[in-house]
Amino acid sequence: MNSPRLILLPLLLSACFLSAFAQPAAPDSSKLFHFFLPEKSWALELDLHGFQPPDLDFAPDLRSAKLTARHPKSGFMVTAQINPARNNRPTTAERDGMIKRLRKDGFDLLDLKTYERDGRAYLEYTIKGSPKIPAPAGFQQRNVFVFMAQDGAWVDVHVSKTNFTASDAAGLDAFVRTAAVIDTFQPASMDYYLPGSVLYRRDNYEGAIIWLSRALEEEKKKPILSHDQRLILIEKLGVAHGMTGHLRQARAVLAYGLAQDPEFPMFYYNIACIDAEDGDLASALENLRLTLQHRANMIPGETWPDPIKDSSFKAYVKDSRFQEVAKAFRRP
Numbered sequence: 035m036n037s038p039r040l041i042l043l044p045l046l047l048s049a050c051f052l053s054a055f056a057q058p059a060a061p062d063s064s065k066l067f068h069f070f071l072p073e074k075s076w077a078l079e080l081d082l083h084g085f086q087p088p089d090l091d092f093a094p095d096l097r098s099a100k101l102t103a104r105h106p107k108s109g110f111m112v113t114a115q116i117n118p119a120r121n122n123r124p125t126t127a128e129r130d131g132m133i134k135r136l137r138k139d140g141f142d143l144l145d146l147k148t149y150e151r152d153g154r155a156y157l158e159y160t161i162k163g164s165p166k167i168p169a170p171a172g173f174q175q176r177n178v179f180v181f182m183a184q185d186g187a188w189v190d191v192h193v194s195k196t197n198f199t200a201s202d203a204a205g206l207d208a209f210v211r212t213a214a215v216i217d218t219f220q221p222a223s224m225d226y227y228l229p230g231s232v233l234y235r236r237d238n239y240e241g242a243i244i245w246l247s248r249a250l251e252e253e254k255k256k257p258i259l260s261h262d263q264r265l266i267l268i269e270k271l272g273v274a275h276g277m278t279g280h281l282r283q284a285r286a287v288l289a290y291g292l293a294q295d296p297e298f299p300m301f302y303y304n305i306a307c308i309d310a311e312d313g314d315l316a317s318a319l320e321n322l323r324l325t326l327q328h329r330a331n332m333i334p335g336e337t338w339p340d341p342i343k344d345s346s347f348k349a350y351v352k353d354s355r356f357q358e359v360a361k362a363f364r365r366p
Contacts, residue, residue: 035276035284035307035346068216068225069101069114071187072244077219078114078189081212085112090232096241099229108205113192114213125155125181128188132157132179155181156210160198174198180210189215223253227267239274246271250287262333265291265298272304281308299328303339307346315350322359339363 067088070077073096080101082088088103101114129148136143136159143159150156157179176198182189191213195202230245249267253259259267268291275284285308291301306321322341332338341347341360350356 035273035304035311035344068219068221069099069116070219070221070225071099071116072096072226072229072248074185074187075218076184077216077221077225078116078191079214079216080112080114080191081209082112084108085110088112090229092229092233092238092241094238094241096244108202109195109197110202110205110209111194111196112209115188115190117188119183119186119188125153125183125188126150128183128190129155129157129179129181136161153182157181176202176206178206178210180213182215184215221248221252222256222258223249223267224258225249226252227259227263231270234270234274237277239277242274243271243278243280246274261295265295265300265333266336268294269298269300269304272301276304276308276311281311284308297328297331298333299325299331300336300339302328306341307344310346310350313349315353315356318347318350319355319359322363326359326362 065081065083067080067082068077069080069090082103084107085103085105088101091100091102093099098117099115101112103112104110105112126148133143133146133148141161143161145158145160147158148156158177160174160176162174173196175194175196177192177194179190179192182191191210193206193209195206226245226249230242230249233239233245234242246267250271253264253267257264268287272284272287272291275281275287285305288301288305288308291298292305295301302321302324306318306325309315309318309321325339329338340363341356342351342363347356347360
């Protein structure tokens with residue numbers, strides 16, 4: 035089955051992260067990013083206005099997640115994590131545990147500050163390297179953390195700045211102060227689609243199915259994606275089902291896609307893959323011919339498939355009927 039190679043994550047997010055960094059005392063709701071886990075009804079809200087598209091990393095069981103993002107103009111680096119709480123320790127204990135770990139690793143924590151505000155624990159310090167992690171001469175990094183607890187999870191947000199100067203202090207402090215847990219978060223299709231795409235690109239198809247299925251459900255109820263984004267969402271979900279052996283579900287998703295746009299070639303191609311996996315060469319060839327017929331409707335940036343190299347058709351690579359159709363995919 036052909037896996038879509040179009041990398042949409044940076045494109046989908048770019049409009050939200052192109053503007054210059056602003057002090058986030060009053061965040062623009064159109065620039066807020068919601069970081070959440072699929073089984074939770076809350077989200078961590080971050081003002082990533084002006085940041086590059088964040089990188090998202092999820093544990094295989096989807097109970098932990100990490101976000102990293104960089105602001106190219108200010109040089110701010112942001113890391114946010116959601117992890118299962120190991121016990122009922124307060125956020126101050128989690129913060130103090132981090133201080134102990136840093137000191138154990140040899141870091142000299144300069145200008146160390148700890149304080150609490152509104153049930154959140156804060157940590158600030160400056161480092162200049164450690165015996166275990168040598169740093170260049172003049173290296174200086176300011177770090178500001180906020181630790182929160184929510185619904186059996188620990189949430190921490192870390193913003194840092196290398197070559198820190200006094201003028202950066204207000205921005206670092208403002209970023210963590212405006213990080214917020216939204217108790218009742220209602221995700222839209224894009225909120226589900228982005229993590230699903232990350233898992234998909236990492237070949238975590240079971241995890242991707244969870245997120246992409248919910249993205250499609252939300253999109254059916256309240257469409258917000260562009261036409262091309264919707265096609266890619268449906269295709270990825272269909273392929274993810276196919277890659278995990280859920281051929282019946284894959285066929286149903288792709289058939290739904292064809293009902294939305296009967297001229298998108300990759301729906302036909304991936305159905306042809308399912309036909310081949312099911313041993314139905316005649317149907318597979320027909321869908322391959324329909325793929326060729328609609329080639330002009332490929333989404334720009336998506337890779338044109340090569341059935342000869344696709345493992346779905348390995349049983350037919352020496353079949354002359356298959357070879358005739360497959361060779362047409364290699365013609366300009």
